[in-house]
Amino acid sequence: SQYTSEIEVFEPKTAEELENFRIKFLGTKGIVKDLFEEFKTVSAEEKRVLGKVLNQFKQLAEAKFNDFKDAFSTQKGQKDIPNDLTLPGFGVETGGRHPLSLVRKEIVEIFKRLGFIVAEGPEIEDDWHNFSALNFPEEHPARDMQDTFFIKKNSGQDDIALRTHTSSVQVRLMEAGKPPFRALMPGRVYRNEAISARAHCFFHQVEGLYVDENVSFADLKQTLYYFVQELYGEGTKVRFRPSYFPFTEPSAEMDISCTICKGDGCQMCKQSGWVEILGCGMIDPNVLENVGIDSQKYSGFAFGMGIERITNLKYQIRDLRLFSENDIRFLKQFQSEI
Numbered sequence: 001s002q003y004t005s006e007i008e009v010f011e012p013k014t015a016e017e018l019e020n021f022r023i024k025f026l027g028t029k030g031i032v033k034d035l036f037e038e039f040k041t042v043s044a045e046e047k048r049v050l051g052k053v054l055n056q057f058k059q060l061a062e063a064k065f066n067d068f069k070d071a072f073s074t075q076k077g078q079k080d081i082p083n084d085l086t087l088p089g090f091g092v093e094t095g096g097r098h099p100l101s102l103v104r105k106e107i108v109e110i111f112k113r114l115g116f117i118v119a120e121g122p123e124i125e126d127d128w129h130n131f132s133a134l135n136f137p138e139e140h141p142a143r144d145m146q147d148t149f150f151i152k153k154n155s156g157q158d159d160i161a162l163r164t165h166t167s168s169v170q171v172r173l174m175e176a177g178k179p180p181f182r183a184l185m186p187g188r189v190y191r192n193e194a195i196s197a198r199a200h201c202f203f204h205q206v207e208g209l210y211v212d213e214n215v216s217f218a219d220l221k222q223t224l225y226y227f228v229q230e231l232y233g234e235g236t237k238v239r240f241r242p243s244y245f246p247f248t249e250p251s252a253e254m255d256i257s258c259t260i261c262k263g264d265g266c267q268m269c270k271q272s273g274w275v276e277i278l279g280c281g282m283i284d285p286n287v288l289e290n291v292g293i294d295s296q297k298y299s300g301f302a303f304g305m306g307i308e309r310i311t312n313l314k315y316q317i318r319d320l321r322l323f324s325e326n327d328i329r330f331l332k333q334f335q336s337e338i
């Protein structure tokens with residue numbers, strides 16, 4: 001009981017006083033330890049009474065120590081530094097945006113200036129929105145198990161899959177409203193490909209759609225030309241090559257003059273001076289009819305690009321896998337960008 005009151009009134013002024021307290025009561029040769037040793041030697045009857053008292057005593061000492069231990073301890077790893085309140089504080093570590101988010105944001109902002117809104121849709125899609133409404137013929141190879149991760153596959157019509165492109169959102173958007181449409185669909189898409197530096201089983205796209213009366217191929221070219229000047233800088237050249245997509249007619253692929261070697265030939269553009277950055281075309285009238293739009297009255301264009309590719313070109317990244325491995329040394333390089 002003498003000890004009990006000693007503990008009760010104890011109020012350390014320094015870390016040293018607290019440490020002495022700890023050694024005296026709670027140390028390996030301390031009073032608590034001693035009492036417990038003694039406890040072993042008493043009769044069973046006494047144990048019943050003493051055990052409780054002893055435990056209370058131990059808890060009291062521990063509680064006192066805990067009350068004060070934070071008062072004197074300094075920051076981790078700073079044990080030797082005196083408790084000097086005039087020292088500057090520790091900086092708060094900030095996070096950073098992922099490079100793909102940075103570039104997606106930039107793309108969206110450029111098109112927003114042209115009046116495009118952002119539309120989103122589900123990553124798990126049915127056959128209609130991912131394929132059929134987009135004019136994919138029944139036997140089109142893109143529907144094969146090769147490219148598509150099917151969740152449910154049997155008859156075709158009611159197949160369920162992870163979307164292979166965000167064109168599915170175009171269908172949802174057009175089904176839900178009336179023209180004119182001017183929208184951008186960013187999102188994650190999935191394709192059943194072996195993972196390497198140049199391919200991944202998922203990646204990110206931004207697709208765009210413009211439907212109104214009298215929309216022409218000239219509108220498509222001018223819109224995408226403006227986009228490239230804004231994203232890669234004034235003077236970046238573009239060229240269109242004929243291509244094929246089931247949902248556009250005519251279709252094209254757009255190249256830009258290589259932003260890395262400025263056209264002199266490098267690894268990125270395979271010495272050609274040109275790099276492909278997106279697919280585009282005039283929306284096939286069949287697609288418009290499939291979503292209930294009068295294809296006599298309305299026309300439109302669409303385009304789609306992979307954000308990874310755009311980012312690679314902007315930041316000279318050579319390996320796609322970096323985007324999904326979360327290596328902090330890679331991600332930190334983008335910390336200063338907002």
Ligand code: PHE
Nearest residue numbers: 165167279280281302303304
């Ligand atoms: N959906 C196409 C793809 O994923 C891209 C594209 C969109 C092409 C719109 C033309 C028009 O590859």
